Amino acid sequence: MGARIAGPVVRFQGGRLSGERADAARNRLAVLRATEELLAQSGPELFSLDQVAARAGVGKGTVFRRFGNRSGLFQALLAERAARLAEAVASPGTELGPGAPPRRRLLGFLDELSDLAGRNVALFTAHERVCAQDRYADPTYVRWHRHLTGLLIELLPPGTDPEFAAHALLALFDGDLVRHVVEAGGVDRLRRSVRGYAETLLRA
Known part of the structure; x- marks a missing residue:
């Protein structure tokens, strides 16, 4: 990562x-x-x-x-856990960074986010439950959503809603869902499932 x-x-x-x-x-x-x-x-x-x-x-x-408070604490821990992913996305010359093909950037970002969620299930779950009212305003979520929206604007056909599609992709990282998937098949299953969903969205 x-x-x-x-x-x-x-x-x-x-x-x-x-x-x-x-x-x-x-x-x-x-x-x-x-x-x-x-x-x-x-x-x-x-x-x-x-x-x-x-x-x-x-x-x-x-x-x-x-x-x-607890919300601020969980937001800070999520930001720290996501800092390396944030760096890769902004670094030119990487598969996730500016200049790489948007499809590769999007799928690669989702792969990395799957790994992050799979290794931090308790944090993702706590963050959602305690920060539910501010979830869409959380700085880390806002950065993830903005990044995905920008890529989806390039990848989706006219007439679609890239902002909604970005929210839909991030909803795949619901803490309870991640826990259920990882317990049944590990982080590899989560990564494959998220990537498959994203590829279906792009084909549609």
Whole structure:
């Protein structure tokens, strides 16, 4: 995986966000790791910021100031997980980057997103349940949707709705659906199924 979606991108320098102090970077990474571990153990239903702070070894106020609430925390973790994909999409000279054929870029992006979702099922599920009201405004979702819409404008015939088609493709990464598919056939099945659906859409 490599990555960068068109649009604003999270920049990392030695594990830090651009302009971030070293101690703040350590705390941020500790909180995100703790979030990931707790999600894997108990899911979003039993998840609390108190638990995150305790496991990360930081004060609860640190978590609130940096992330605000559970929605902000899950959005930040998704953005971090998607940063490499975002970089590849914006990097010329890669199969996903500007200059590559739009069909290859679209199918390659969906392949990479399938891998990302399959490896982060608990996060995708938690993000959807806790951030449901703001799902379509989430910065990572907005970048993914904008990227797919731009490619579909080039690939779909006149009279179709590329924005709706982009939403439909992203709906394939519903957390509960991803979990069901991966449990029944692994990430390979998810990747094949998503690609097959996209190819059918393009043929139609």
